[in-house]
Amino acid sequence: MTERNQTEKNSDKSTAARRNFIGAVAAAGGLAAIAPGIHLVQVSQANTPPRPAGEAASKAVRWGMLIDTTKCSSGCNDCVTACATENGINETVKDARQGSQWIRKIDIKEVKTGRSHSLPMMCQHCANPPCVDVCPTGASMKRADGIVLVDRHICIGCRYCMMACPYKARSFVHQPLTDQNPEVPRGQGCVESCTFCVHRIDKGQQPACVETCTKAGHNAMLFGDLNDPNSEIARRVAQVTTTQVRADLKLDLGVRYQGI
Amino acid sequence: MLRTFRLAVCALSAVTALVSTGAVAGESRVPKPAITIENPGKCVAPVDEMRRNHMDMLKHTRDKTLREGVRGMKTSLNGCIECHASKKTGSVLGNENFCQSCHSYAAVSLDCWSCHQPKANFKATGALPAGHDSPTGNASTAGAKQ
Numbered sequence A: 001m002t003e004r005n006q007t008e009k010n011s012d013k014s015t016a017a018r019r020n021f022i023g024a025v026a027a028a029g030g031l032a033a034i035a036p037g038i039h040l041v042q043v044s045q046a047n048t049p050p051r052p053a054g055e056a057a058s059k060a061v062r063w064g065m066l067i068d069t070t071k072c073s074s075g076c077n078d079c080v081t082a083c084a085t086e087n088g089i090n091e092t093v094k095d096a097r098q099g100s101q102w103i104r105k106i107d108i109k110e111v112k113t114g115r116s117h118s119l120p121m122m123c124q125h126c127a128n129p130p131c132v133d134v135c136p137t138g139a140s141m142k143r144a145d146g147i148v149l150v151d152r153h154i155c156i157g158c159r160y161c162m163m164a165c166p167y168k169a170r171s172f173v174h175q176p177l178t179d180q181n182p183e184v185p186r187g188q189g190c191v192e193s194c195t196f197c198v199h200r201i202d203k204g205q206q207p208a209c210v211e212t213c214t215k216a217g218h219n220a221m222l223f224g225d226l227n228d229p230n231s232e233i234a235r236r237v238a239q240v241t242t243t244q245v246r247a248d249l250k251l252d253l254g255v256r257y258q259g260i
Numbered sequence B: 001m002l003r004t005f006r007l008a009v010c011a012l013s014a015v016t017a018l019v020s021t022g023a024v025a026g027e028s029r030v031p032k033p034a035i036t037i038e039n040p041g042k043c044v045a046p047v048d049e050m051r052r053n054h055m056d057m058l059k060h061t062r063d064k065t066l067r068e069g070v071r072g073m074k075t076s077l078n079g080c081i082e083c084h085a086s087k088k089t090g091s092v093l094g095n096e097n098f099c100q101s102c103h104s105y106a107a108v109s110l111d112c113w114s115c116h117q118p119k120a121n122f123k124a125t126g127a128l129p130a131g132h133d134s135p136t137g138n139a140s141t142a143g144a145k146q
């Protein structure tokens, strides 16, 4: 109890310091028209320092994403394009249903009221991932910081995990690939899904979709450490109502939606 | 009797062996892999160690990096590629190039490159092809329409 109080006090202090900092930046940056977008990037990047070489991902961190559906517009596909560019997804497939899809846009509508939303859907980085439960080889795995990945070195391509995922987040690569990003190995015969751009966040960068959404001025996506009370994302989820898709499944998702 | 015969055979084969070594001395008929070392002397470990243990080093790194998230280790496949890619083709693949020439010679299959990028400094360009570019993504998700 005492410990918790202590933590709360500390976090209050740093939150205050942080607010001052943001205030100062906002005041200084008032001259640039694109300032708000840029501030967001700078501030969120300050939250995610690169992990030093040789250091393993930490259990103390829980990477998460908050998607503000009120700012996400139907027809905008910027995050999907950014993902494909970053992760080298450019293969032509014979059957369109076989295309790899790490992130996709979905339009949903409340039938009774007619209220519609558009949102990106990708691997929700479940804390209790069914894809990991069913994998017969141990290839589908969760990293200490909550990122769910496929270890392609031992994936046998059985596609059990694709069946198990409630969010249709996984794809199977059907054809040989040649144009991979050196930092994002991917190939025929393995299942894959959104990695939260693990190669980028380990360097202290934002996932490609989030960076692009912010740079384009949509500001519908926010990424950060849910466990760090001073992070922008932790403060936002503490302030506004956010939803986990299919929360009834109790998978404890890393991706949360606001406004649905 | 049998023993004498055996001895004779041994002696004979020894002579044959000598003769055949003599015949190829100087110019070997055994093909050698054509390995160009682009940046000699810069490797993370001595040649002998690399020849014997590179696969274990890579396997160790791959597990550490992927499963534990450890970055910036001394050995890395991308590190190998950056240094060993052919200056002509930019790749470690191809009969004359670092990885493939030796692996073909030793008849050891090389699976890394079905997923990893064999070219140094390669910049991926992910232009989404047809079927991917529907704004709602429904075109390529069979079940998303439900």
Ligand code: SF4
Residues within 6 Å of the ligand: A122, A123, A124, A125, A126, A129, A130, A131, A132, A148, A164, A165, A166, A167, A168, A169, A170, A193
């Ligand atoms: S959303 Fe699907 S792929 Fe991602 S962790 Fe959950 S079950 Fe696995």
Ligand code: SF4
Residues within 6 Å of the ligand: A134, A135, A136, A137, A138, A139, A140, A150, A151, A154, A155, A156, A157, A158, A159, A160, A161, A162, A190, A191
């Ligand atoms: S396809 Fe690969 S990751 Fe998925 S369950 Fe099978 S072995 Fe595991």
